[in-house]
Amino acid sequence: MTDSALRMDAVQKSYPHFQLSDIELDLPEGQIMGLIGANGAGKSTTIRILLGLVHQDQGEVEMLGFAMPGKQVEAKRDVGYVSEDMSLYGRATLGWHMNFVKSIYPAWDQSFANDLAHRFDLRTDQKIRGMSHGQGVKSSLLLSLARRPKLLILDEPTTGLDPVARYEVLSQLMDVVADEGRSVLFSSHNTADVEQISDKIVFIDRGKIIDSRDKETFLDNWRRLRLEMPADTELPELPGVVQQQKSGRLGTITTNQYTPELQQQCRESGAQIHEVENMTLEEIFVAIVMNSRGDSVS
Amino acid sequence: MNFAMVQHLIRKDWYFNKWLIYSALTLGLLALVLCGSGTEVGFYMGAVLLLTVLIGAGAYLVTETILRERTDKTLPFIMSLPLSYLEYSTAKIIGNMVIFLVPFCALTVGTWIAIAGTEALPDGLLPFSMLILVEIFTVYTIILAVAVMTESMGWTIGVMVAGNLFLQLFLYMVARLPGIGTHTEGPVAVWNATVFSIFGIEMAVIVLVIAATFILQSRKTDFL
Numbered sequence: 001m002t003d004s005a006l007r008m009d010a011v012q013k014s015y016p017h018f019q020l021s022d023i024e025l026d027l028p029e030g031q032i033m034g035l036i037g038a039n040g041a042g043k044s045t046t047i048r049i050l051l052g053l054v055h056q057d058q059g060e061v062e063m064l065g066f067a068m069p070g071k072q073v074e075a076k077r078d079v080g081y082v083s084e085d086m087s088l089y090g091r092a093t094l095g096w097h098m099n100f101v102k103s104i105y106p107a108w109d110q111s112f113a114n115d116l117a118h119r120f121d122l123r124t125d126q127k128i129r130g131m132s133h134g135q136g137v138k139s140s141l142l143l144s145l146a147r148r149p150k151l152l153i154l155d156e157p158t159t160g161l162d163p164v165a166r167y168e169v170l171s172q173l174m175d176v177v178a179d180e181g182r183s184v185l186f187s188s189h190n191t192a193d194v195e196q197i198s199d200k201i202v203f204i205d206r207g208k209i210i211d212s213r214d215k216e217t218f219l220d221n222w223r224r225l226r227l228e229m230p231a232d233t234e235l236p237e238l239p240g241v242v243q244q245q246k247s248g249r250l251g252t253i254t255t256n257q258y259t260p261e262l263q264q265q266c267r268e269s270g271a272q273i274h275e276v277e278n279m280t281l282e283e284i285f286v287a288i289v290m291n292s293r294g295d296s297v298s
Numbered sequence: 299m300n301f302a303m304v305q306h307l308i309r310k311d312w313y314f315n316k317w318l319i320y321s322a323l324t325l326g327l328l329a330l331v332l333c334g335s336g337t338e339v340g341f342y343m344g345a346v347l348l349l350t351v352l353i354g355a356g357a358y359l360v361t362e363t364i365l366r367e368r369t370d371k372t373l374p375f376i377m378s379l380p381l382s383y384l385e386y387s388t389a390k391i392i393g394n395m396v397i398f399l400v401p402f403c404a405l406t407v408g409t410w411i412a413i414a415g416t417e418a419l420p421d422g423l424l425p426f427s428m429l430i431l432v433e434i435f436t437v438y439t440i441i442l443a444v445a446v447m448t449e450s451m452g453w454t455i456g457v458m459v460a461g462n463l464f465l466q467l468f469l470y471m472v473a474r475l476p477g478i479g480t481h482t483e484g485p486v487a488v489w490n491a492t493v494f495s496i497f498g499i500e501m502a503v504i505v506l507v508i509a510a511t512f513i514l515q516s517r518k519t520d521f522l
Contacts, residue, residue: 053374053377053520054520055520073380073382074380076379079378081374083374085371086372086374087371087375088372088375089370089372090370096313100310101379104306
């Protein structure tokens with residue numbers, strides 16, 4: 001049985017204007033979990049609870065087998081954390097930060113750190129305040145990766161990066177992925193980035209997890225069918241309909257339980273299938289959120 | 299308590315603020331030279347400069363090491379390291395006090411030497427000046443405690459202003475106490491019950507404030 005790199009059971013946290021409810025997460029070791037949600041959905045709060053930076057009101061949290069927040073010191077020894085709203089010390093150089101982190105983590109790999117600095121085109125003698133946002137993110141990532149963490153937690157690390165910087169960051173993460181002993185939690189509202197590297201996808205909206213499954217399951221089960229119906233005929237009733245629209249004789253059905261047999265059902269109801277579209281993770285996410293908010297099935 | 303981690307954070311804060319300490323020592327030395335110049339103008343200029351240097355150094359230190367960690371968003375980086383919030387608070391309290399004590403102790407000793415070691419200033423000034431200097435440290439401790447507990451620029455600045463006003467009032471009142479004010483221009487330093495009582499109150503306030511800060515910080519649950 002694979003051990004969990006992180007686990008959250010029935011976690012709740014209340015704020016005056018926001019509530020995190022019944023959060024259930026389980027990331028097996030060696031896997032990558034993508035946590036996708038809109039702005040304000042609760043991604044960062046979930047991650048902060050995981051790291052012990054915010055204490056949950058209810059529920060259990062474990063990170064690398066350690067109960068959080070009580071054992072956060074032990075857990076954080078093997079965790080690398082990079083966040084979009086995290087900054088390094090502007091007055092210091094990247095080299096100073098590397099020495100600072102190196103003095104704390106025995107597992108620090110200096111040759112790997114030098115290699116990352118070269119790959120990310122970073123100068124260790126440059127002060128952080130003289131760097132661009134992308135260089136700052138890459139510096140934070142270097143400091144996390146070079147200490148060889150068992151678990152890497154990334155909270156919107158690619159936000160605000162230019163395409164080249166995003167490519168560099170994601171490429172490096174792919175290398176991390178290749179090391180099957182390491183686990184990654186990647187949170188973002190950019191589904192394209194998450195889709196590239198994640199094994200499992202979790203959608204979060206308004207403080208609740210609204211769906212969670214393997215990436216391949218999402219991509220295999222969701223389809224958008226574009227149909228043409230005879231006049232005065234309703235759209236066929238299909239399983240797992242999340243969204244449907246009809247305009248005149250043309251109709252669109254979005255389903256999360258697609259099988260090839262559904263096409264036959266459509267034909268038997270008199271519909272002509274113009275197209276069966278694969279859906280991107282972003283389209284799936286939007287459909288799930290809209291359905292969750294009760295805005296979809298019409 | 300992981301004291302190795304606490305040391306890492308203290309060394310970090312020293313690294314970023316050592317120029318402040320060197321500057322405070324330099325300006326403080328200038329202040330003491332002015333105080334011992336033998337002229338009334340020089341004495342008052344030196345005294346004002348000395349108080350300003352210590353008050354300013356304390357305020358800047360608290361702002362840089364505590365408040366800016368939140369405004370500059372470096373706190374998540376620190377909290378991602380293997381330490382607890384209590385260890386972080388301990389590093390901030392002890393680190394700030396240790397760093398501040400470097401110029402404070404140096405300038406206190408320098409003041410003692412300037413008064414007791416020269417003819418320009420009467421030895422009777424010693425108890426009064428020591429009370430003022432320890433009062434500055436007491437006010438600094440309160441400002442430090444408020445900054446650590448609230449991490450709020452508004453609250454901390456408010457306490458800085460209140461502390462500075464109280465210091466002026468303290469100066470005025472202590473200078474007029476019979477057991478102190480009447481001896482400041484004399485040739486002998488008079489260490490009497492009044493002096494030691496005020497010292498005792500200052501020390502008690504420092505200890506209580508620090509203890510209360512540790513207790514309250516240990517009960518906090520959310521760090522960000």
